[in-house]
Amino acid sequence: MNRVSVDTAGRPPSVDALARELSLRHSLPHALLVDFARRAIANSTTNKKSSAAELADQLAIEFSQSLLRDVINATGVLLHTNLGRAPMAMQTSNRASNLELNMSTGERGSRQSTVGKLLALLCGAESAIVVNNNAAAVLLVVAALANSRDVAVSRGESVEIGGNFRIPEVTEQSGARLVDVGTTNRTRLRDYKKAIDKRGNDIALVLKVHPSNYRVSGFVEETPVRELATLPVPVAVDIGSGLIDNTCPWLESRAPSWLSNEPAARQSINDGAALVMFSGDKLFGGPQCGVIVGRADLIEACAQHPLARALRPGSTTMLAMQSLAMSYLGRTATKEIAFWKMATIATADLQSRAEQIIATAKVGEVCALDSIPGAGSAPGATIDSFGVVIEGDHLTNLRMNETPIIARVKDNKTFLDLRTVQPDDDEIVIRALQRLAK
Ligand SMILES: *Cc1c(COP(=O)(O)O)cnc(C)c1O
Numbered sequence: 308m309n310r311v312s313v314d315t316a317g318r319p320p321s322v323d324a325l326a327r328e329l330s331l332r333h334s335l336p337h338a339l340l341v342d343f344a345r346r347a348i349a350n351s352t353t354n355k356k357s358s359a360a361e362l363a364d365q366l367a368i369e370f371s372q373s374l375l376r377d378v379i380n381a382t383g384v385l386l387h388t389n390l391g392r393a394p395m396a397m398q399t400s401n402r403a404s405n406l407e408l409n410m411s412t413g414e415r416g417s418r419q420s421t422v423g424k425l426l427a428l429l430c431g432a433e434s435a436i437v438v439n440n441n442a443a444a445v446l447l448v449v450a451a452l453a454n455s456r457d458v459a460v461s462r463g464e465s466v467e468i469g470g471n472f473r474i475p476e477v478t479e480q481s482g483a484r485l486v487d488v489g490t491t492n493r494t495r496l497r498d499y500k501k502a503i504d505k506r507g508n509d510i511a512l513v514l515k516v517h518p519s520n521y522r523v524s525g526f527v528e529e530t531p532v533r534e535l536a537t538l539p540v541p542v543a544v545d546i547g548s549g550l551i552d553n554t555c556p557w558l559e560s561r562a563p564s565w566l567s568n569e570p571a572a573r574q575s576i577n578d579g580a581a582l583v584m585f586s587g588d589k590l591f592g593g594p595q596c597g598v599i600v601g602r603a604d605l606i607e608a609c610a611q612h613p614l615a616r617a618l619r620p621g622s623t624t625m626l627a628m629q630s631l632a633m634s635y636l637g638r639t640a641t642k643e644i645a646f647w648k649m650a651t652i653a654t655a656d657l658q659s660r661a662e663q664i665i666a667t668a669k670v671g672e673v674c675a676l677d678s679i680p681g682a683g684s685a686p687g688a689t690i691d692s693f694g695v696v697i698e699g700d701h702l703t704n705l706r707m708n709e710t711p712i713i714a715r716v717k718d719n720k721t722f723l724d725l726r727t728v729q730p731d732d733d734e735i736v737i738r739a740l741q742r743l744a745k
Contacts (some may be wrong), residue, residue, distance in 0.1 A: 320348060320359050325674070339593045345361045345718065346366060347359045369486060372707075378713055379728055379732050379736065381736070382714065383676055383677070383715065385726070385727055386588075386590070389633070393589065394646070395631075395645050397623055397627060402489055419435075423436050425632035426600055430572040430583065432572075434600070436609060438615070441442065445597075447614050449483050451605075451612040451615075452484060452512050454482040455482055457483065458483045458485055459488050459540075460485055463491050464518060465516075468520060469520065478505055495530055503540060511540060513542045515542060532578040542581050542605070544585065546570040546571065548585065548685070550566060550591075557635050557638050558641060563650065565690050569684065572585060581601050582599060583599070585598050586598075588685050594633045596620050648729075659721075664733055670741070671695040672695070673696075674693070677690065678691075678726040692724050694724040697723075699720070699721060700721060705721070
């Protein structure tokens with residue numbers, strides 16, 4: 308890479324000259340290059356042009372790399388939080404859509420009604436709405452159904468899920484009071500009954516939360532939805548991961564064993580949950596959003612709450628959810644939903660792809676691997692997989708590939724798990740490996 312030549316030795320370079328220099332190497336808007344040039348000149352330790360130029364170059368490179376773009380997920384984590392959870396292609400066009408137009412009457416319609424109907428049908432519920440994410444779903448449910456009242460939550464489920472989604476804080480933000488029930492390891496139905504009957508409590512809702520990203524074992528007991536449903540207040544269940552039905556009727560084979568402990572929307576509704584909340588971009592395989600399914604009157608209360616407007620998704624999200632729901636209902640999920648494709652691809656196929664890759668790239672070895680669902684889904688579960696292992700740590704090099712490849716390193720070996728790599732991308736992987744071998 309050629310550097311800025313020093314034409315006025317000793318004097319600090321002009322911002323404009325430096326920005327113009329940068330434009331020879333970086334195809335970024337001029338305003339950005341001016342910003343990098345300015346910051347580089349202000350921060351360069353010596354007054355030499357070359358050091359400011361190097362710093363500006365560095366800023367431009369780092370910025371270019373930070374731009375959102377496609378990457379190849381070779382980590383073996385199917386729903387990788389850093390990689391946007393469920394991968395999916397978004398359909399877009401420049402045309403308008405009938406997002407809020409009732410096509411029968413020509414009058415104002417609801418963006419929620421059709422997608423809501425499809426999601427409700429999928430989950431065996433009366434009604435459904437979509438919001439921006441599952442955190443928003445929980446916030447809205449508690450705000451709409453328990454504002455200025457009490458929400459009963461088991462001490463074992465008063466959890467933090469990734470970053471700053473913490474049940475006590477979400478409840479507080481919704482304007483409800485949290486009533487802790489039972490103990491950290493065991494909470495029984497009679498603990499809930501006691502909380503509801505206790506004078507001074509005004510419990511509007513029982514909130515059950517799936518502790519997605521960890522597992523407690525040993526002397527533990529939780530109260531199942533089936534029992535909670537006998538209580539005189541509605542039960543809202545945050546199942547988190549968005550498995551629609553634990554029998555997975557959209558698969559040709561039986562439900563995979565790694566999903567066996569995962570709560571599902573349809574079964575929770577069957578067991579008597581008044582509402583179920585889940586993420587759209589975890590096991591559902593969709594865009595970032597949250598779904599609330601359940602009793603029509605309670606869904607309506609959520610939809611009418613002022614927060615619903617602030618939490619509503621746009622047309623691209625609604626369109627994606629519509630086509631996903633159609634894929635599930637039409638039993639075409641394993642052909643059309645990227646998540647289910649990678650979750651169900653045969654291990655033998657992964658092995659032969661790995662063999663093909665190393666035969667062509669002439670580097671690395673085939674190895675058996677354990678993929679994981681990720682995003683807090685099915686904690687502790689693994690999915691058999693195959694991939695390629697190469698001696699040494701090549702993470703940075705692979706990340707700098709034209710289409711970045713995100714791999715994982717252990718014991719100074721680099722592993723590329725093929726379960727999370729789309730077969731069409733094997734060519735890119737081969738070329739990247741050939742480059743490494745040089
Ligand atoms: C993932 C998860 C959330 C947060 O969902 P987002 O869609 O990321 O807002 C909340 N609750 C549970 C149980 C989860 O697993």
